[in-house]
Amino acid sequence: MEAASSWLLLSVAWLASLAFLSRIFIHRRCKQLKSPSGPKPWPIIGNLNLIGSLPHRSLHKLSQRYGPLMQLKFGSYPVLVASSAEMAKEFLKTHDQIFATRPPHAAGKYISYNYSDVLWAPYGPHWRQSRKIYLNELFSPKRLQFFEYIRVEEMHAFISRLYGLSGKPIVLKEHLLCLALSIICRMTFGKKHFCVSGDDRLGSNSVPSLQELQEILNEFFFLNGVFNIGDWIPWLDFVDLQGYVKRMKALKKKLDRFHDHVFDEHKRKMKELGKDFVAQDMVDLLLQLADDPESDPDVKLTYDALRGLTLDLISGGTDSAAVTVEWIISELIKQPQLIRKATEELDRVIGRERWVEEKDIPQLPYIDAIMKETMRKHPVAPLLAPHMAMEDCNVAGFDIRKGTRVFVSTWSIGRDPSLWEQPDEFRPERFLGRNIDVKGQSFELLPFGAGRRMCPAYNLGLKMIQLSTAKLLQAFNWKLPDNTKLEDLSMEEAPGITTPRKFPLVALIEPRLPLHLYKI
Numbered sequence: 409m410e411a412a413s414s415w416l417l418l419s420v421a422w423l424a425s426l427a428f429l430s431r432i433f434i435h436r437r438c439k440q441l442k443s444p445s446g447p448k449p450w451p452i453i454g455n456l457n458l459i460g461s462l463p464h465r466s467l468h469k470l471s472q473r474y475g476p477l478m479q480l481k482f483g484s485y486p487v488l489v490a491s492s493a494e495m496a497k498e499f500l501k502t503h504d505q506i507f508a509t510r511p512p513h514a515a516g517k518y519i520s521y522n523y524s525d526v527l528w529a530p531y532g533p534h535w536r537q538s539r540k541i542y543l544n545e546l547f548s549p550k551r552l553q554f555f556e557y558i559r560v561e562e563m564h565a566f567i568s569r570l571y572g573l574s575g576k577p578i579v580l581k582e583h584l585l586c587l588a589l590s591i592i593c594r595m596t597f598g599k600k601h602f603c604v605s606g607d608d609r610l611g612s613n614s615v616p617s618l619q620e621l622q623e624i625l626n627e628f629f630f631l632n633g634v635f636n637i638g639d640w641i642p643w644l645d646f647v648d649l650q651g652y653v654k655r656m657k658a659l660k661k662k663l664d665r666f667h668d669h670v671f672d673e674h675k676r677k678m679k680e681l682g683k684d685f686v687a688q689d690m691v692d693l694l695l696q697l698a699d700d701p702e703s704d705p706d707v708k709l710t711y712d713a714l715r716g717l718t719l720d721l722i723s724g725g726t727d728s729a730a731v732t733v734e735w736i737i738s739e740l741i742k743q744p745q746l747i748r749k750a751t752e753e754l755d756r757v758i759g760r761e762r763w764v765e766e767k768d769i770p771q772l773p774y775i776d777a778i779m780k781e782t783m784r785k786h787p788v789a790p791l792l793a794p795h796m797a798m799e800d801c802n803v804a805g806f807d808i809r810k811g812t813r814v815f816v817s818t819w820s821i822g823r824d825p826s827l828w829e830q831p832d833e834f835r836p837e838r839f840l841g842r843n844i845d846v847k848g849q850s851f852e853l854l855p856f857g858a859g860r861r862m863c864p865a866y867n868l869g870l871k872m873i874q875l876s877t878a879k880l881l882q883a884f885n886w887k888l889p890d891n892t893k894l895e896d897l898s899m900e901e902a903p904g905i906t907t908p909r910k911f912p913l914v915a916l917i918e919p920r921l922p923l924h925l926y927k928i
């Protein structure tokens with residue numbers, strides 16, 4: 409009965425959304441955007457996810473038809489989709505400061521500690537201070553180097569685990585998620601396993617194991633990406649038709665217990681060691697910064713801020729790196745000649761007697777080209793995270809009203825035929841000898857965004873993707889299971905705010921290096 413009524417509600421929601429979509433005003437070339445008639449109050453909780461629920465190819469087709477800046481109008485405020493490199497530059501560079509805030513939405517409110525993280529935080533003192541902490545403390549080159557031993561150990565354990573599965577079909581994404589989560593947890597909390605919680609799973613006295621943490625994060629990603637009607641029609645937020653807000657509140661309770669455990673444990677250690685205490689992980693660093701008597705009292709790191717930032721850390725890095733590497737192997741497996749080229753490079757530069765290391769990466773231009781080509785064709789954030797105008801402004805001749813949501817479609821930019829020859833094809837060679845970077849300077853390739861809200865951890869993300877790709881190619885020969893033909897391998901993306909494969913990649917591996925190298 410409950411299931412039937414949820415389906416009914418979902419169907420009504422979809423019908424309503426279709427009805428709204430049919431009323432979309434798409435302003436050809438946006439010349440017809442009206443001048444602002446004074447800022448209107450915008451709803452406390454606004455829609456983010458309707459656009460994300462459109463298949464990216466459909467959005468791309470609309471943008472090819474209606475131009476590089478489309479206005480989609482639903483509800484009480486306009487939504488813009490920027491789908492050319494020039495338009496991306498307008499919003500993320502020329503007018504970056506005006507668009508440096510995020511729109512409010514239910515997930516930010518209920519599961520990101522009322523916007524106490526960085527991802528959903530509004531532009532302001534908390535965001536500025538936290539971002540400074542990320543850039544200067546947690547993700548500085550020195551700090552990332554300090555944590556290199558963790559990446560080395562976890563990558564090696566990952567390759568050894570896979571080696572044990574040689575000859576059997578593996579679901580690669582599961583292993584990649586486990587790798588990313590282990591690295592991030594060790595960097596953030598100093599360990600990857602919490603006490604095994606036994607029967608009382610997430611009961612009041614227990615804290616999650618790695619597997620349960622993964623389940624919590626899955627729920628977190630799901631709820632961040634759902635089409636919550638209350639975000640769209642604010643007064644319905646109180647009714648919570650789909651039950652998402654209820655789920656968000658339940659998730660918050662689990663997150664609270666988890667954070668309390670982590671912070672109590674770290675504080676106990678700090679107290680025990682007294683003057684001998686040296687920060688070992690990111691939570692240690694955050695607690696030290698929160699206790700710093702010299703910090704600005706106006707932007708003191710509150711307990712909620714500590715929880716919000718920790719959440720950024722564990723959620724930001726897990727799915728994104730795993731999604732990208734799964735696409736890399738999927739694209740390569742379809743074109744075995746590309747795998748041959750990559751392994752030739754690895755054999756030439758590294759040889760077959762030792763493992764590739766982070767310091768080798770600059771000597772591997774073909775691996776770099778494979779990564780960039782994957783980020784072009786399958787950007788993890790196909791619409792970046794939403795930006796919002798903080799004031800009325802004029803961008804490239806178009807009047808834009810305060811409160812307007814702006815999505816930058818990196819998916820469309822990556823398929824723009826004026827930038828990329830045969831954009832639907834996977835051809836790493838297009839990047840060889842070209843000076844296109846992924847660090848927010850080349851507006852034709854923006855996997856991490858650009859400007860003030862660009863991913864603050866892009867250097868960690870790059871290291872994780874480059875090294876795991878190089879290791880997977882160095883370690884194994886790859887093929888599809890015997891019952892799957894190359895041409896049958898689906899390359900469909902799941903629609904949503906990220907672009908994972910619709911169907912997980914299942915592959916067969918066999919070792920290609922001397923066997924003693926795989927031992928732990």
Ligand code: HEM
Binds near residue numbers: 725728793
């Ligand atoms: C493959 C790896 C990654 C990719 C592709 C990626 C991509 C992105 C993108 C596209 C944005 C939004 C940029 C914008 O709105 O203009 C972003 C923001 C962010 N990312 Fe990442 N990211 C990755 C790894 C990470 C990691 C490892 C962390 C943390 C451990 C992280 C934490 C964040 C945070 C906190 C923000 C919000 C920044 C702000 O709003 O000021 N990301 N990321």
